[in-house]
Amino acid sequence: MSRCMLGRIGANQSLLVVETQKGPSMRYVDSIFGSLLKPINRRQFDAIVERNDGDAYDKTFTSWDHLVVLIFAQLSHAEGLRGLEVGFNANAHHHYHLNVGKLARSTLSDANARRPVGVFGQTFTMLADLADRQTRREGTEMLRLIDASPIPLGKICQWAKWNGRIRGMKMHVVYDPKADIPRSVEVTPANVNDVEIGRQVEIEAGATYVFDKGYYHFGWWKKINDTKAFFVTRTKVNTLSRDQASICAQDHRRRLSDHRRCRSRAREQRRFAASDPAPTGSRQARQWESDHPDHQ
Secondary structure, three states, rough: OOOEEEEOOOOOOEEEEEOOOOOOOOOOOOOHHHHOOOOOOHHHHHHHHHOOOOOOOOOOOOOHHHHHHHHHHHHHHHOOOOHHHHHHHHOOOHHHHHHOOOOHHHHHHHHHHOOOHEEEEHHHHHHHHHHHHHHHHHHHOOEEEEEEEEEEEOOOOOOEEEEEEEEEEEEEEEEEOOEEEEEEEEEOOOOOOOHHHHHOOOOOOEOOOEEEEOOOOHHHHHHHHHHHOEEEEEOOEEEEEEEEEEEOOOEEEEEEEEEOOOOOEEEEEEEOOOOOOOOOOOOOHHHHHOOOOOOO
């Protein structure tokens, strides 16, 4: 409730005073979209923006504005800047609580071209670590799948690089199959080799990395081994190897070397062959024991 009173501040001047009675106000209920943004730690995000100098050129349209708009575009399946502008501004009553302002498609277009992509890449890494915290807490074995997929753009995009097969881009992904989320995503020109991006992956101790022959690099394999991690891959047909010591009938330690590289690049690896073990005391088992007297 409220009541009005007329107050005088001079001989010929008066002032209308409105006195309101305090009472229960309407409670604000956060939107679903606002709830989806809550896992993003603003302090960590601001630190990422500062490290990448993300607001150097677009101070009115901040990195936070940009991130919120991009998430809205993804969730709303926006197909163009015009539709995104209309849809985002149609919910302007939520802008205050999201700490964003009105969107102009020309401003968004300029920000897409000028803002460092590291702002969003590092934010993605921060959220991926948060999503996988439960897996690490349970102590389960970590499996990572590494692969790259070409993105053909055709002749219409003359700026795209040609790699001998397609003209376009390439998306490199480190995927966690247990959590069903990508750990990292990077988009490069199509002529960038898979292993060049693979060598930049942050190796996690105890994890097992699975990749194809596109990531054939002894130096990187050594880095994985030195980090106390593991990897599964296939060798090339021209890979030279020699037995170091026979562990059992199905497990061999070998040293691999590339005939095109110096021998200092050779690394000890293990080759496994799956087969049914011979029963204890059988003729095959006795024959193997006689051939390997040092085995215990």
